[in-house]
Amino acid sequence: MDPLLTLLKRDAHTPPEDLARELNLSLAEVQARIARFEEDGVILGYQAILNDDKADGDTVTAVIEVKITPERGGGFDRLAARIAQFDEVKSCYLMSGGYDLLVLAEGRTLQAIAAFIAEKLATIQGVISTATHFRLKVYKENGVLLHREKPEPRLAVAP
């Protein structure tokens, strides 16, 4: 991967001046490349990684395994795209294995997600079955551990 993307993926908040120093590029070059990545759809957006428990206690997250019927000519894509349109759906992936789509859905309450599945998702023509798992606790989010271990102290000065 482009080293600029690696750095942004790690911390999108890094000031472009620092990115320039780390990558030995000029500030203008860094800004131009970021603009280009955004334009080309390489960078889709920037978001904060939150500890949901602290930020907003009443979000419920579910992982839904969805089996769907592929269509002639379009495979899974048209149906997957349709499901992905719902606001409740945060991520949607086509999977190998025992089911077809893995859907990550968010709602205010368990009932809200249940209603979304029963009324919206499961009723779409082509959806054969759903299996829903509710998230209980988060240990790591997007590569960030929620409870970071304190680093072991090091000597203050070493030769």
Next chain:
Amino acid sequence: MNLKKHIAHHVRDIPRSGIRDFFEIVQSMKSVISLGIGEPDFNTPWHIREAAIYSLEKGRTGYTSNLGLPRLRESIATYVHANFGIAYDGQTEVLVTVGVSEAIDLALRALVNPGDEVLYHEPCYVSYSPSIVLAHGIPVSIPTFARDNFRLTAAELEKKITGASKVLMMNFPCNPTGATQTREELEKIASLCIRHDLIVLTDEIYSELTYDGAQHLSIAALPGMRERTIFLHGFSKAFAMTGFRIGYACAPAILTEAMMKIHQYGILCASSTAQDAAIEALEQGAPDVENMRREYELRRNFVVSSFNEIGLDCFKPFGSFYVFPSIAATGLTSQEFSYRLLKEKSVAVVPGPAFGASGEGFVRACYATSLDQLKTAMVRIAEFVAETRAASAAA
């Protein structure tokens, strides 16, 4: 009772380490960002720690062969051949030691007779001169200069060679300067060593940490040098294993045997747990080394750019995890700069003269610290330099 008079003279005469005084002040202060720590900030990669735990679980806690576990020695021979292009026999030419520090001591004690001169380049790692003295040798320092990017030049080396010269100690990539050697310069140095029949001790502990695509070259790999070189390496820096205390020496069998004589009576063998961890590191650790190396490279870029922006000239080193900026622009001595920066801004850097007299006018900053910390440190250094300049302009 006057105990002092009982201390051996050559031990008594070794001055107290400059780093030690500084360490004690830093230790007594709170919330200091220390750029003075010469060790990786990464934990030892998990699979290596796990191999050490497994070794303990299996009860592998006895003495090993004096030379080290045979499998580790074979792994070292394979690793050195693959990465440095030097072929050593794992059975007779590899000695596993308690860090490179022990290996340096063994090599010097195995080679030096009282009065022999040992050449080494300065600024250099703090132990070189005392280790030579402890082996009853005479330390002869060769200055290196910012104008040469702190490379050791054959010309400066030649000026210091006398009839009593026996050993040349080298450390590239270099602690504290980050300097690396060019092939051209190494070839000139090699031919001087051959002409004057010098034995070379080459401490290549930072060799995995080279940047900008630079390819590390060992002097032992040059024609005619393997037979007169003791190649020293270890696990502390590249594999982030400082506390394991594990290193090795590779040398022709006669030299290895001589070092082993001292090692077997002084140490017996390196820790069995550390040896098992080292096997895992060599056989499975390459991707970890590469990840850490990449991270250091980003930090180096950041720190070098920042120092130069601040107005403290800093050449961009191709190796190790140190930078050695000049602080001449502040009008302060290295000592004043470091102590005042610590007091006024709570950032620790090590004064250059701790690494030898030719380090005056410079400080060592280690970038084996998280990028966040480095960023804060550089902001504080910038403030300090601006304030110092404003004060001297007003005066």
